[in-house]
Every structure is written in C-alpha cells, then in structure tokens.
Amino acid sequence: MDSSSTDISTHPASAPTEPGPRVPLQLEDWASVLIMATLALITFANVFVRYLTDSSFAWTEEISIFLLVVLTMNAGASACVRHLHIRIEVFADAGTQRRQRRLALFGIGMSLLFFIGLAVLSGRMALDEFEWGDTSPSIGVPTWWYSMWLPILSTTLSLRLLGMWMRRWRAKS
Structure with missing residues (x-):
C-alpha cells in the first residue's frame, strides 16, 4: 500500500485547501484487507469441504454475509473521505468554487443525515433482537451479535462524514 493511495489531496475532486482527516485512513484500509482475507479463507474452506464430502459448512454463508456488511460500511467510510463516492460530477465539479463548496456541503450533509438515521434505526433493530432473543438459523447464536x-459502523461513518463536513465548512474557498 503506497502513501499516495491515502492522500486525499491527489484526487481532483478534493478541495485544495481542505486538510486531511485526523484519524488515519490506514485503519479502514487494513480492516478491509483483513476482512477480504477472512472472506477468501472461509469461502475456500467451504468449497474445499464441499468438493471432498458433498456437504458444506452451514455457517459460512452467515459469517460471509456479516463480513460483507462490515466491509461495505468500512469501505464506504474510506471512499467518502477520499472523495471517491458516487456523485454526478457534471454538477459537483461545475461552476464556481463557492457553488462546488455548497454542493459538497449539501451532499456530505445528506449522507450524514442518512447514516445517522441508519445508526438509530439499526440500533433499534439490534435492541429488538436482543430483547426477543432471536437466534441465527445455522449457528444458533443471538442475531444481535451480527446486527x-x-x-x-454507521456511527463511525457518520463521524467521518461530520469531520469532512466540518473541514469543508472551515475551508476558505
């Protein structure tokens, strides 16, 4: 992993006066690497066992889905801070610096509201699963362990977005 992959100022869409994040992006990078390696090992083990015995590990799908959700949220935080998230560049990069800044603040703000809402609602779901004692179908562990x-992670992503919003707000351009 080279240093240019974590420098947000190399991307043309990033504001030139915007400072980088305080929390290093290598945290998300390494978490993504470890999650992908774990997914590959679990999938390989399941395919290998299925090939040799004509039966599979029932738990691999459950763990894989959980790891993919964690990977998605983790990579989403990394992509947002690096300004690599999906957007309509015709609108986002057109116009004056003031217009671009306002659109960026609006976009980051809407993403922030979404992930705050996701954190609240998914927290309520996890609490319901805890109170009702739901268990997973293949392993039989409480489902709130996953949920x-x-x-x-939504709160973590919200904090990343809040930091982005504050840095963009403070930027002079």
Whole structure:
C-alpha cells in the first residue's frame, strides 16, 4: 500500500485547501484487507469441504454475509473521505468554487443525515433482537451479535462524514 493511495489531496475532486482527516485512513484500509482475507479463507474452506464430502459448512454463508456488511460500511467510510463516492460530477465539479463548496456541503450533509438515521434505526433493530432473543438459523447464536455492528459502523461513518463536513465548512474557498 503506497502513501499516495491515502492522500486525499491527489484526487481532483478534493478541495485544495481542505486538510486531511485526523484519524488515519490506514485503519479502514487494513480492516478491509483483513476482512477480504477472512472472506477468501472461509469461502475456500467451504468449497474445499464441499468438493471432498458433498456437504458444506452451514455457517459460512452467515459469517460471509456479516463480513460483507462490515466491509461495505468500512469501505464506504474510506471512499467518502477520499472523495471517491458516487456523485454526478457534471454538477459537483461545475461552476464556481463557492457553488462546488455548497454542493459538497449539501451532499456530505445528506449522507450524514442518512447514516445517522441508519445508526438509530439499526440500533433499534439490534435492541429488538436482543430483547426477543432471536437466534441465527445455522449457528444458533443471538442475531444481535451480527446486527449490533451496523449501528456502530454507521456511527463511525457518520463521524467521518461530520469531520469532512466540518473541514469543508472551515475551508476558505
């Protein structure tokens, strides 16, 4: 992993006066690497066992879905801070610096509201699963063990977005 992959100022869409994030992006990068490696190992083990025994590990799908959700939220935070998230560049990069800044603030603000809402609603879902004692179908562990990570990761992503919004707000251009 080279240093240019974590420098947000190399992307043309990033504001030239915007400072980088305080929390290093390598945290998300390494978490993504570890999650992808774990997914590959679990999938390989399942295919290998299925090939040799004509049966599969029932738990691999459950763990894989959980890891993919964690990977999605983790990579979403990294993409947002690096300004690599999906947007309509014809509108976002056109016009004056003032217009671009306002659109960026609006876009970051809407994303922030979405992830705050996701954190609240998924937190309520995890709490319901905890109170009702739901268990997973293949392993039989409480489902809140999986669902509690969605509000945690949504909150983490919200904090990244809040930091982006504040840096963009403070930027002079």
